[in-house]
Amino acid sequence: xxxxxxxxxxxxxxxxxxxxxxxxxxxxxxxxxxxxxxxxxxxxxxxxxxxxxxxxxxxxxxxxxxxxxxxxxxxxxxxxxxxxxxxxxxxxxxxxxxxxxxxxxxxxxxxxxxxxx
Amino acid sequence: xxxxxxxxxxxxxxxxxxxxxxxxxxxxxxxxxxxxxxxxxxxxxxxxxxxxxxxxxxxxxxxxxxxxxxxxxxxxxxxxxxxxxxxxxxxxxxxxxxxxxxxxxxxxxxxxx
Amino acid sequence: xxxxxxxxxxxxxxxxxxxxxxxxxxxxxxxxxxxxxxxxxxxxxxxxxxxxxxxxxxxxxxxxxxxxxxxxxxxxxxxxxxxxxxxxxxxxxxxxxxxxxxxxxxxxxxxxxxxxxxxxxxxxxxxxxxxxxxxxxxxxxxxx
Numbered sequence: 209x210x211x212x213x214x215x216x217x218x219x220x221x222x223x224x225x226x227x228x229x230x231x232x233x234x235x236x237x238x239x240x241x242x243x244x245x246x247x248x249x250x251x252x253x254x255x256x257x258x259x260x261x262x263x264x265x266x267x268x269x270x271x272x273x274x275x276x277x278x279x280x281x282x283x284x285x286x287x288x289x290x291x292x293x294x295x296x297x298x299x300x301x302x303x304x305x306x307x308x309x310x311x312x313x314x315x316x317x318x319x320x321x322x323x324x325x
Numbered sequence: 326x327x328x329x330x331x332x333x334x335x336x337x338x339x340x341x342x343x344x345x346x347x348x349x350x351x352x353x354x355x356x357x358x359x360x361x362x363x364x365x366x367x368x369x370x371x372x373x374x375x376x377x378x379x380x381x382x383x384x385x386x387x388x389x390x391x392x393x394x395x396x397x398x399x400x401x402x403x404x405x406x407x408x409x410x411x412x413x414x415x416x417x418x419x420x421x422x423x424x425x426x427x428x429x430x431x432x433x434x435x436x437x438x
Numbered sequence: 439x440x441x442x443x444x445x446x447x448x449x450x451x452x453x454x455x456x457x458x459x460x461x462x463x464x465x466x467x468x469x470x471x472x473x474x475x476x477x478x479x480x481x482x483x484x485x486x487x488x489x490x491x492x493x494x495x496x497x498x499x500x501x502x503x504x505x506x507x508x509x510x511x512x513x514x515x516x517x518x519x520x521x522x523x524x525x526x527x528x529x530x531x532x533x534x535x536x537x538x539x540x541x542x543x544x545x546x547x548x549x550x551x552x553x554x555x556x557x558x559x560x561x562x563x564x565x566x567x568x569x570x571x572x573x574x575x576x577x578x579x580x581x582x
Contacts, residue, residue: 238424240357243541244375256424258358282531305365305438306355307373310424311431320424359490360548363483364555376543380490383458387465387482404455 209233209318211275211298217312218302220277223289228298233274235321238310256309260284262291269295279306326350328391328415335429337394337417340401344415350391353435355427359384366390373426377401382408396423442506443471449492449499457493460501461485471505480556481510481576487549488514488572494539495519510576520566
Protein backbone atom coordinates (compact mmCIF):
# COMPACT_ATOMS: atom_id res chain seq x y z
CA UNK A 209 0.00 0.00 0.00
CA UNK A 210 1.47 3.38 -0.93
CA UNK A 211 1.51 6.38 1.36
CA UNK A 212 -0.71 8.10 -1.16
CA UNK A 213 -3.37 5.45 -0.62
CA UNK A 214 -2.91 5.64 3.14
CA UNK A 215 -3.27 9.42 2.98
CA UNK A 216 -6.60 9.03 1.24
CA UNK A 217 -7.91 6.26 3.48
CA UNK A 218 -7.16 8.28 6.61
CA UNK A 219 -7.72 11.80 5.24
CA UNK A 220 -4.19 12.40 6.40
CA UNK A 221 -1.91 15.38 6.04
CA UNK A 222 1.69 14.96 4.94
CA UNK A 223 4.15 16.77 7.21
CA UNK A 224 7.27 16.06 5.17
CA UNK A 225 7.65 16.16 1.41
CA UNK A 226 4.79 15.59 -1.03
CA UNK A 227 7.13 13.34 -3.05
CA UNK A 228 6.93 10.77 -0.28
CA UNK A 229 3.52 9.60 -1.37
CA UNK A 230 5.05 6.99 -3.70
CA UNK A 231 6.64 5.16 -0.78
CA UNK A 232 5.24 1.65 -0.40
CA UNK A 233 4.64 -0.14 2.91
CA UNK A 234 3.83 -3.82 3.28
CA UNK A 235 2.83 -3.92 6.93
CA UNK A 236 1.83 -1.73 9.84
CA UNK A 237 2.50 -1.69 13.58
CA UNK A 238 0.85 0.48 16.18
CA UNK A 239 2.58 1.52 19.39
CA UNK A 240 2.08 4.08 22.15
CA UNK A 241 5.13 3.24 24.23
CA UNK A 242 8.78 3.79 23.31
CA UNK A 243 9.70 0.29 24.49
CA UNK A 244 7.14 -1.15 22.11
CA UNK A 245 8.45 0.89 19.17
CA UNK A 246 11.97 -0.26 20.06
CA UNK A 247 10.92 -3.91 20.10
CA UNK A 248 9.52 -3.71 16.62
CA UNK A 249 11.63 -3.91 13.56
CA UNK A 250 10.10 -5.17 10.40
CA UNK A 251 11.27 -3.57 7.20
CA UNK A 252 8.95 -1.82 4.82
CA UNK A 253 6.64 -1.00 7.61
CA UNK A 254 4.41 1.81 8.71
CA UNK A 255 4.46 2.90 12.35
CA UNK A 256 1.13 4.14 13.68
CA UNK A 257 1.65 6.08 16.88
CA UNK A 258 0.73 9.00 19.12
CA UNK A 259 4.33 9.50 20.26
CA UNK A 260 5.62 12.69 18.73
CA UNK A 261 9.12 13.12 20.14
CA UNK A 262 12.41 13.07 18.25
CA UNK A 263 13.29 9.77 19.84
CA UNK A 264 10.57 8.09 17.81
CA UNK A 265 12.09 9.43 14.60
CA UNK A 266 15.56 8.16 15.56
CA UNK A 267 14.12 4.77 16.49
CA UNK A 268 12.29 4.61 13.21
CA UNK A 269 15.52 5.15 11.34
CA UNK A 270 17.36 2.45 13.29
CA UNK A 271 14.47 0.01 12.99
CA UNK A 272 14.05 0.52 9.25
CA UNK A 273 10.54 1.82 9.63
CA UNK A 274 9.48 3.21 6.29
CA UNK A 275 7.00 5.86 7.40
CA UNK A 276 5.19 7.16 10.48
CA UNK A 277 1.60 8.26 10.85
CA UNK A 278 0.45 10.12 13.96
CA UNK A 279 -3.08 9.51 15.17
CA UNK A 280 -5.69 11.69 16.87
CA UNK A 281 -4.19 14.80 15.29
CA UNK A 282 -1.03 14.53 17.37
CA UNK A 283 1.74 16.52 15.81
CA UNK A 284 5.49 16.39 16.28
CA UNK A 285 7.42 19.64 16.72
CA UNK A 286 9.43 21.26 13.94
CA UNK A 287 12.69 19.65 15.07
CA UNK A 288 11.27 16.16 14.78
CA UNK A 289 9.83 16.93 11.35
CA UNK A 290 13.17 18.33 10.19
CA UNK A 291 14.98 15.23 11.45
CA UNK A 292 12.50 12.96 9.67
CA UNK A 293 12.92 14.91 6.44
CA UNK A 294 16.71 14.58 6.67
CA UNK A 295 16.41 10.85 7.31
CA UNK A 296 13.85 10.49 4.53
CA UNK A 297 11.13 9.13 6.80
CA UNK A 298 7.76 10.45 5.64
CA UNK A 299 5.45 11.73 8.38
CA UNK A 300 1.69 11.91 8.14
CA UNK A 301 -0.97 12.93 10.63
CA UNK A 302 -4.61 11.84 10.78
CA UNK A 303 -7.48 12.91 12.98
CA UNK A 304 -8.67 9.32 13.38
CA UNK A 305 -8.14 7.52 16.65
CA UNK A 306 -5.69 4.63 16.87
CA UNK A 307 -8.60 2.19 16.73
CA UNK A 308 -10.29 3.71 13.70
CA UNK A 309 -7.02 4.37 11.84
CA UNK A 310 -5.90 0.75 12.25
CA UNK A 311 -9.37 -0.51 11.42
CA UNK A 312 -9.60 1.46 8.21
CA UNK A 313 -6.17 0.41 6.98
CA UNK A 314 -6.90 -3.21 7.83
CA UNK A 315 -10.14 -3.09 5.87
CA UNK A 316 -8.21 -1.92 2.84
CA UNK A 317 -5.83 -4.85 3.10
CA UNK A 318 -2.89 -3.69 5.22
CA UNK A 319 -1.63 -6.28 7.71
CA UNK A 320 0.90 -6.62 10.51
CA UNK A 321 3.62 -9.22 10.35
CA UNK A 322 5.05 -8.68 13.82
CA UNK A 323 5.42 -11.77 16.00
CA UNK A 324 3.76 -11.76 19.42
CA UNK A 325 6.29 -10.62 22.01
CA UNK B 326 -22.30 -7.50 19.66
CA UNK B 327 -21.91 -9.62 22.78
CA UNK B 328 -18.49 -10.02 24.31
CA UNK B 329 -18.77 -13.82 24.09
CA UNK B 330 -19.32 -13.67 20.35
CA UNK B 331 -16.39 -11.30 19.92
CA UNK B 332 -14.16 -13.50 22.04
CA UNK B 333 -15.07 -16.63 20.07
CA UNK B 334 -14.69 -14.96 16.69
CA UNK B 335 -11.19 -13.72 17.52
CA UNK B 336 -10.24 -16.94 19.35
CA UNK B 337 -9.32 -14.98 22.45
CA UNK B 338 -8.15 -16.76 25.57
CA UNK B 339 -10.23 -15.79 28.59
CA UNK B 340 -8.14 -15.24 31.71
CA UNK B 341 -11.04 -14.40 34.04
CA UNK B 342 -13.30 -17.46 33.92
CA UNK B 343 -16.14 -16.12 36.07
CA UNK B 344 -16.42 -12.85 34.17
CA UNK B 345 -19.68 -11.89 32.56
CA UNK B 346 -19.29 -12.33 28.83
CA UNK B 347 -22.89 -11.53 28.12
CA UNK B 348 -22.31 -7.81 28.06
CA UNK B 349 -22.80 -5.75 24.93
CA UNK B 350 -19.68 -4.29 23.31
CA UNK B 351 -20.42 -0.81 22.01
CA UNK B 352 -17.13 0.03 20.31
CA UNK B 353 -13.38 -0.25 20.68
CA UNK B 354 -10.42 1.67 21.98
CA UNK B 355 -6.70 1.03 21.44
CA UNK B 356 -4.18 2.78 23.68
CA UNK B 357 -1.46 2.04 26.21
CA UNK B 358 -1.76 5.43 27.87
CA UNK B 359 -4.12 5.24 30.84
CA UNK B 360 -5.18 8.87 30.94
CA UNK B 361 -5.85 8.70 27.24
CA UNK B 362 -8.30 5.86 27.85
CA UNK B 363 -9.80 7.76 30.78
CA UNK B 364 -10.25 10.84 28.66
CA UNK B 365 -11.51 9.29 25.44
CA UNK B 366 -12.85 5.76 25.73
CA UNK B 367 -16.61 5.32 26.05
CA UNK B 368 -18.72 3.11 28.27
CA UNK B 369 -19.14 -0.39 26.87
CA UNK B 370 -16.03 -0.19 24.72
CA UNK B 371 -13.56 -3.06 24.48
CA UNK B 372 -10.01 -1.93 25.26
CA UNK B 373 -7.00 -3.35 23.38
CA UNK B 374 -3.64 -2.79 25.06
CA UNK B 375 -0.25 -4.30 25.96
CA UNK B 376 -0.31 -2.93 29.53
CA UNK B 377 -0.59 -5.72 32.09
CA UNK B 378 -0.32 -4.00 35.48
CA UNK B 379 -3.34 -3.81 37.75
CA UNK B 380 -4.12 -0.17 37.13
CA UNK B 381 -5.71 -1.21 33.84
CA UNK B 382 -8.51 -2.76 35.89
CA UNK B 383 -9.13 0.48 37.78
CA UNK B 384 -9.34 2.36 34.50
CA UNK B 385 -11.67 -0.20 32.90
CA UNK B 386 -13.87 -0.11 35.97
CA UNK B 387 -13.96 3.69 36.12
CA UNK B 388 -14.99 3.97 32.49
CA UNK B 389 -17.42 1.05 32.47
CA UNK B 390 -15.51 -0.68 29.68
CA UNK B 391 -16.82 -4.06 28.56
CA UNK B 392 -13.43 -5.76 28.81
CA UNK B 393 -9.71 -5.70 28.12
CA UNK B 394 -7.85 -7.58 25.37
CA UNK B 395 -4.11 -7.97 25.97
CA UNK B 396 -2.20 -8.12 22.69
CA UNK B 397 1.18 -9.58 21.70
CA UNK B 398 0.58 -12.62 23.87
CA UNK B 399 0.98 -10.53 27.01
CA UNK B 400 -0.02 -12.27 30.23
CA UNK B 401 -1.67 -10.25 32.99
CA UNK B 402 0.00 -10.03 36.42
CA UNK B 403 -1.51 -12.14 39.21
CA UNK B 404 -2.55 -8.92 40.96
CA UNK B 405 -4.26 -7.78 37.80
CA UNK B 406 -6.24 -11.00 37.49
CA UNK B 407 -7.38 -10.92 41.12
CA UNK B 408 -8.51 -7.35 40.80
CA UNK B 409 -10.21 -8.07 37.48
CA UNK B 410 -12.15 -10.95 39.02
CA UNK B 411 -13.12 -8.82 41.99
CA UNK B 412 -14.32 -5.97 39.78
CA UNK B 413 -15.89 -8.25 37.16
CA UNK B 414 -13.76 -6.92 34.31
CA UNK B 415 -13.18 -9.62 31.67
CA UNK B 416 -9.56 -9.94 30.56
CA UNK B 417 -8.75 -11.84 27.39
CA UNK B 418 -5.46 -12.39 25.60
CA UNK B 419 -4.37 -12.85 22.01
CA UNK B 420 -1.01 -13.62 20.44
CA UNK B 421 -1.77 -11.11 17.70
CA UNK B 422 -0.43 -7.56 17.66
CA UNK B 423 -2.76 -4.63 18.37
CA UNK B 424 -3.07 -3.73 14.69
CA UNK B 425 -4.41 -7.18 13.79
CA UNK B 426 -6.80 -7.39 16.73
CA UNK B 427 -8.18 -3.93 16.06
CA UNK B 428 -8.47 -4.68 12.35
CA UNK B 429 -10.61 -7.73 13.05
CA UNK B 430 -12.76 -5.89 15.61
CA UNK B 431 -13.31 -3.09 13.10
CA UNK B 432 -14.29 -5.64 10.45
CA UNK B 433 -16.85 -7.03 12.90
CA UNK B 434 -18.42 -3.58 12.97
CA UNK B 435 -16.94 -2.04 16.10
CA UNK B 436 -15.86 1.58 15.83
CA UNK B 437 -14.24 4.15 18.07
CA UNK B 438 -15.52 7.64 17.36
CA UNK C 439 -29.65 13.49 52.40
CA UNK C 440 -29.32 16.49 54.73
CA UNK C 441 -26.10 15.70 56.51
CA UNK C 442 -22.55 16.02 55.26
CA UNK C 443 -20.58 12.85 54.55
CA UNK C 444 -16.90 13.40 55.14
CA UNK C 445 -13.76 11.36 55.25
CA UNK C 446 -10.18 11.08 54.14
CA UNK C 447 -7.72 8.62 52.66
CA UNK C 448 -4.01 8.49 53.09
CA UNK C 449 -2.02 8.20 49.88
CA UNK C 450 1.44 6.65 49.70
CA UNK C 451 3.85 7.78 47.03
CA UNK C 452 5.01 5.18 44.47
CA UNK C 453 2.51 2.66 45.85
CA UNK C 454 1.24 1.50 42.46
CA UNK C 455 -0.23 -1.67 43.89
CA UNK C 456 -2.82 0.29 45.82
CA UNK C 457 -3.14 3.11 43.34
CA UNK C 458 -6.76 3.83 42.61
CA UNK C 459 -7.99 2.39 45.91
CA UNK C 460 -8.96 5.76 47.37
CA UNK C 461 -10.91 6.87 44.30
CA UNK C 462 -12.55 3.46 44.11
CA UNK C 463 -13.71 3.75 47.72
CA UNK C 464 -14.96 7.25 47.11
CA UNK C 465 -16.91 5.90 44.13
CA UNK C 466 -18.48 3.30 46.43
CA UNK C 467 -19.44 5.96 48.96
CA UNK C 468 -21.09 8.09 46.28
CA UNK C 469 -23.01 5.10 44.94
CA UNK C 470 -24.14 4.33 48.49
CA UNK C 471 -25.47 7.88 48.75
CA UNK C 472 -27.51 7.33 45.58
CA UNK C 473 -25.65 9.97 43.62
CA UNK C 474 -26.49 9.86 39.89
CA UNK C 475 -24.24 7.44 37.93
CA UNK C 476 -22.98 10.11 35.57
CA UNK C 477 -21.82 12.27 38.46
CA UNK C 478 -20.31 9.30 40.25
CA UNK C 479 -18.28 8.54 37.13
CA UNK C 480 -17.04 12.12 36.81
CA UNK C 481 -16.06 12.31 40.47
CA UNK C 482 -14.32 8.93 40.36
CA UNK C 483 -12.32 9.89 37.28
CA UNK C 484 -11.25 13.24 38.73
CA UNK C 485 -10.34 11.59 42.03
CA UNK C 486 -8.43 8.84 40.24
CA UNK C 487 -6.32 11.26 38.21
CA UNK C 488 -5.59 13.34 41.32
CA UNK C 489 -4.72 10.22 43.30
CA UNK C 490 -2.40 9.01 40.53
CA UNK C 491 -0.57 12.33 40.46
CA UNK C 492 0.21 11.98 44.17
CA UNK C 493 1.37 8.41 43.75
CA UNK C 494 3.48 9.17 40.69
CA UNK C 495 5.16 12.35 41.87
CA UNK C 496 4.83 12.81 45.62
CA UNK C 497 6.16 11.20 48.78
CA UNK C 498 2.71 11.04 50.37
CA UNK C 499 -0.64 12.80 50.39
CA UNK C 500 -4.22 12.92 51.59
CA UNK C 501 -7.54 12.85 49.77
CA UNK C 502 -10.27 14.51 51.78
CA UNK C 503 -13.88 14.40 50.60
CA UNK C 504 -16.95 16.27 51.73
CA UNK C 505 -20.34 15.42 50.26
CA UNK C 506 -23.51 17.43 50.86
CA UNK C 507 -26.81 17.41 49.01
CA UNK C 508 -25.45 20.24 46.86
CA UNK C 509 -21.85 19.39 46.12
CA UNK C 510 -19.06 16.86 46.13
CA UNK C 511 -15.86 18.52 47.23
CA UNK C 512 -12.53 16.72 47.12
CA UNK C 513 -9.22 18.14 48.33
CA UNK C 514 -6.06 16.26 47.43
CA UNK C 515 -2.95 17.59 49.08
CA UNK C 516 0.53 16.17 48.93
CA UNK C 517 4.13 16.50 50.00
CA UNK C 518 5.76 16.41 46.63
CA UNK C 519 7.84 18.34 44.13
CA UNK C 520 5.14 20.91 43.47
CA UNK C 521 4.13 22.23 40.07
CA UNK C 522 6.38 24.90 38.62
CA UNK C 523 3.98 26.23 36.02
CA UNK C 524 0.36 25.33 36.62
CA UNK C 525 -0.92 26.76 33.33
CA UNK C 526 1.61 24.68 31.45
CA UNK C 527 0.71 21.62 33.49
CA UNK C 528 -2.92 22.11 32.50
CA UNK C 529 -2.15 21.84 28.78
CA UNK C 530 -2.91 18.50 27.18
CA UNK C 531 0.20 16.48 26.49
CA UNK C 532 2.52 18.38 28.83
CA UNK C 533 4.21 16.02 31.27
CA UNK C 534 7.19 15.93 33.59
CA UNK C 535 6.96 12.18 34.09
CA UNK C 536 10.11 10.07 33.96
CA UNK C 537 10.43 7.25 31.42
CA UNK C 538 9.51 4.37 33.71
CA UNK C 539 6.26 6.13 34.50
CA UNK C 540 5.51 6.65 30.83
CA UNK C 541 6.16 3.00 30.15
CA UNK C 542 3.44 2.11 32.63
CA UNK C 543 1.10 4.23 30.58
CA UNK C 544 1.04 7.18 32.93
CA UNK C 545 2.53 10.58 32.41
CA UNK C 546 0.97 11.28 29.05
CA UNK C 547 0.04 14.75 30.20
CA UNK C 548 -3.71 14.21 30.36
CA UNK C 549 -4.28 13.96 34.10
CA UNK C 550 -4.98 17.58 35.01
CA UNK C 551 -6.92 18.25 31.81
CA UNK C 552 -9.05 15.16 32.59
CA UNK C 553 -9.80 16.53 36.05
CA UNK C 554 -10.80 19.90 34.64
CA UNK C 555 -13.07 18.26 32.06
CA UNK C 556 -14.95 16.30 34.69
CA UNK C 557 -15.40 18.92 37.41
CA UNK C 558 -17.32 22.17 37.87
CA UNK C 559 -14.69 24.00 39.89
CA UNK C 560 -10.96 23.36 40.10
CA UNK C 561 -8.34 25.13 42.20
CA UNK C 562 -4.67 24.25 42.31
CA UNK C 563 -2.11 25.72 44.68
CA UNK C 564 1.46 24.62 44.66
CA UNK C 565 4.86 25.44 46.10
CA UNK C 566 7.88 24.01 44.34
CA UNK C 567 9.84 21.82 46.70
CA UNK C 568 6.99 21.51 49.19
CA UNK C 569 3.84 20.20 47.63
CA UNK C 570 0.54 20.71 45.89
CA UNK C 571 -3.08 21.08 46.95
CA UNK C 572 -5.74 20.40 44.37
CA UNK C 573 -9.38 21.05 45.15
CA UNK C 574 -12.33 20.22 42.92
CA UNK C 575 -16.07 20.61 43.25
CA UNK C 576 -18.84 18.85 41.38
CA UNK C 577 -22.37 20.20 41.69
CA UNK C 578 -25.14 17.73 42.38
CA UNK C 579 -28.51 18.38 40.72
CA UNK C 580 -31.29 19.16 43.12
CA UNK C 581 -33.24 16.02 43.97
CA UNK C 582 -36.44 15.71 41.95
